[in-house]
Amino acid sequence: MTRFAPSPTGFLHIGGARTALFNWLFARRNGGRFVLRIEDTDRERSTPEATEAIFEGMRWLGLEWDGDAISQFSRVDRHAEVAHELLARGAAYKCFATKEEIDAFREKAKAEGRPPLFLSPWRDADPSTHPDAPYVVRLRAPRDGETVVEDAVQGRVAWKNETLDDLILLRSDGTPVYMLAVVVDDHDMGVTHVIRGDDHRTNAARQSLIYHAMAWPTPVFAHIPLIHGPDGAKLSKRHGALGVEAYRDMGYLPEAMRNYLARLGWSHGDDEFFTTDQAVAWFGLDSVGKSPARFDFAKLENLNGQHMRAASDTDLLTQIDALLAAQQKPAIPPLAREKMLAAMPGLKERAKTLNELIDSAYYLLAERPLQPDEKAAKLLTTEARALLGRLTTHLQNASEWSVSGLEEIVRAFAEAEGLKLGKVAQPMRAALTARAVSPGVFDVLEVLGREESLARLVEAADG
């Protein structure tokens, strides 16, 4: 069993999404469960909006979790119970040191060049000397020896116990801290594999101390390398640390997103482009790399283009519908849908994102009079318009309105005019699509239909 345990203090960012993906892949690969736990014990920063944003992001990415999402906050009583059990068996103790005392201790230690680990004077104090004052519960961590974490990704990592402090379990108001809550929840929920960002690596040492104190079996830890921005620095909002919904809005496919994210830090030989089913079949912790990866939009775009080409026309249309709905933009009218479906093979081959695809379908949605863009306008010179006028006559007589028949007519026309096909096709494209770039003109003619095509050509010729 794996879990994804985000704190609901913002959207589901790209690093979290990949962590979730790896957990999901691992669970699916091994026939295990994948649960979602919201780490909302910080009441100040946690918001229901952020929780909902995480659900949304997970759903969009297609990372379905098993069972209901669990609120960590709802389990505070259980966390406190474990802390008291630890206290009862002497594995933890009450510390009456005030924040001021601790701060002073740390400052002094720093000034003297010693590690700023707080050594509580209450660790071995006689309970009869305990004052009637607020206290925190600290773990009585071993001072000798070392703590070893066998990390499934990082390998064997060891810390000297003298470098680990007596971490706080319960705050002075009696509420549990994250470090305790995570261990108790992971244990109680039966999590066998803790796959999370490498920024948690040192937490694994502290947490395994708690596991040992409770005599609980430790889960397998796997700390996956972090994702950096294009400049190698920590991923920030200027880079790719956007919420996953931002990627949705940019027109990326969830399938492509999963593919790209999976390849960031994990590999399967030379495979670059693969389906989610393949990723599930191939995924393994031993193929996860150790070093951080940079987020690269260019590669994401390429992969997205490949997935768009591989997608079925109807599926793409469905995804466009969903995107427009999510962006609260007007839906595609029924008639245009049919045309869009007919034009889809030519459209999807040229687009890297759904947004590009929608944009390139302008000519299907637009109504006369068309508004040629700059490049299209340049193609519609006086001579070109005259040419289109002559061509239109031939086209009007076309016996059947099909790609092959139309191509025959236009080619014959170009030859008669002593022109290369391109000299005719480009003005046609400008007239029919108002753009200088589009799918093949004969495909455009067929999809647009006889009436509309001729009307546009006439409009351009007369323009």
Added chain:
RNA sequence: GCUCCGUUCGUCUAGCGGUCAGGACGCUGCCCUCUCAAGGCGGAAACACGGGUUCGAGUCCCGUACGGAGCGCCA
């Protein structure tokens, strides 16, 4: 500062003692071609540095440099 970790083309990566160091994105030359894509065939491009170990190191060990993460009564 202390602790831990990392370092193969610009980027993502393969490699698990003997390879012409492979693939992908991007860049680029040619072909195809009604535009743009897509596609086909090429090209430039990497083992951070220094010591060991070994007949032989990208692969093992040590050090250096650089990079990262952590060091809260945050998660």
